[in-house]
Amino acid sequence: MGNTVRLEDFSGALSYAPLTECLLGPIRMTLLDAAIELKIADHLDESDDPDVLAARLGVHPQNLRFFLDGLAAMGLVEKKDGRYANTRLAQEYLRTTSDTYLGELLTDLGKMQSCELPQLMALLRDGPPEKADESRQFDEAHWRRSARNLARYQRAGLARMAAEIAASLPEFPAMRRVLDLGGGPGVVCMEIVASKPELEGVICDQPAVIEVAREEIESRGLTGRVTCCAGNYNEIDFGSSYDLIWASHNLYFAKGLQDFMGRLFQGLNPGGVFISAHEGLRNERTGPAQCVLARLPCALEGRNVSFAEGEVADAAKAAGFAGHEKRVVVSPFGEIHVDILRKPGRLAA
Numbered sequence: 129m130g131n132t133v134r135l136e137d138f139s140g141a142l143s144y145a146p147l148t149e150c151l152l153g154p155i156r157m158t159l160l161d162a163a164i165e166l167k168i169a170d171h172l173d174e175s176d177d178p179d180v181l182a183a184r185l186g187v188h189p190q191n192l193r194f195f196l197d198g199l200a201a202m203g204l205v206e207k208k209d210g211r212y213a214n215t216r217l218a219q220e221y222l223r224t225t226s227d228t229y230l231g232e233l234l235t236d237l238g239k240m241q242s243c244e245l246p247q248l249m250a251l252l253r254d255g256p257p258e259k260a261d262e263s264r265q266f267d268e269a270h271w272r273r274s275a276r277n278l279a280r281y282q283r284a285g286l287a288r289m290a291a292e293i294a295a296s297l298p299e300f301p302a303m304r305r306v307l308d309l310g311g312g313p314g315v316v317c318m319e320i321v322a323s324k325p326e327l328e329g330v331i332c333d334q335p336a337v338i339e340v341a342r343e344e345i346e347s348r349g350l351t352g353r354v355t356c357c358a359g360n361y362n363e364i365d366f367g368s369s370y371d372l373i374w375a376s377h378n379l380y381f382a383k384g385l386q387d388f389m390g391r392l393f394q395g396l397n398p399g400g401v402f403i404s405a406h407e408g409l410r411n412e413r414t415g416p417a418q419c420v421l422a423r424l425p426c427a428l429e430g431r432n433v434s435f436a437e438g439e440v441a442d443a444a445k446a447a448g449f450a451g452h453e454k455r456v457v458v459s460p461f462g463e464i465h466v467d468i469l470r471k472p473g474r475l476a477a
């Protein structure tokens with residue numbers, strides 16, 4: 129194979145590749161949507177023969193080959209001697225029987241992230257609608273529908289990350305009680321608790337979501353060690369005497385961030401640790417691109433909820449937390465800013 133030479137190397141012109149790359153976005157999304165709808169990864173798990181697949185799916189054999197070639201170009205499928213197989217990516221995340229199946233989550237997020245876009249010109253002209261589309265409200269029913277997908281998403285990496293961060297804390301050996309605030313189905317809490325026999329956990333979330341958390345607790349055999357606190361965390365008492373409070377991607381719903389931080393501070397034992405895992409927008413809220421772009425439709429609709437870098441930590445420090453430590457984790461959903469904040473004092477050994 130010869131050397132690859134870019135067009136710009138000949139002409140000295142500024143590359144316009146970032147512009148042509150944009151054209152592929154809708155094609156990739158359409159192929160992914162179709163792959164999920166047709167359960168292609170399930171079928172490829174059973175047969176690598178495109179003719180067998182075409183007959184099973186009742187589709188045009190040649191066009192199915194073009195479609196599979198496209199999926200191969202996207203890294204979802206491997207092709208060898210005219211036969212097709214799942215890549216590890218598709219095998220783990222697009223097979224419906226996988227514990228970490230993300231098909232439904234991706235479809236939902238895709239709809240959410242692109243549904244306002246046809247209205248972009250109108251939103252630019254008129255601003256956000258006075259009354260947000262009810263079907264897109266982030267209410268309890270929305271989170272109940274998402275809870276099982278959130279469990280798979282947490283199993284696909286977040287839970288492991290949280291457990292490893294918790295275990296890396298110098299306070300971890302002395303920790304006994306953990307709160308996963310707005311924890312959804314609570315796989316994160318369970319992974320942290322499972323990493324040390326003396327740990328007990330509490331998952332706090334809205335009642336409809338907690339129903340799913342209870343199922344997860346039972347299926348993981350953690351009944352007794354992990355309990356639930358169901359309700360709106362702005363209104364209920366989510367308990368106290370915690371050694372660790374974990375909160376990921378949910379503080380958008382806290383009323384009055386600094387006062388809320390004060391409640392978390394009260395909820396911790398002296399020497400306890402609060403960990404926040406949220407995005408951290410920088411460069412005047414223009415980066416990282418993944419977060420800015422994914423949340424753009426929400427912002428245009430009047431829900432510009434993303435946190436700027438340091439925002440959560442500053443509110444926590446104003447509420448009395450000290451010893452701020454920051455870690456940045458690059459996740460498939462973009463950068464996660466993990467802020468570790470400490471309540472002065474020392475955990476009882």
Ligand SMILES: C[S@@+](CC[C@H](N)C(=O)[O-])C[C@H]1O[C@@H](n2cnc3c(N)ncnc32)[C@H](O)[C@@H]1O
Nearest residue numbers: 271310311312333334337360361376377378381
């Ligand atoms: C984006 S999910 C994040 C779940 C989990 N922490 C994670 O990182 O995967 C947001 C969670 O916050 C919960 N939530 C939203 N508003 C809440 C409230 N007022 N009280 C308790 N939980 C709430 C939702 O039910 C949902 O489970």
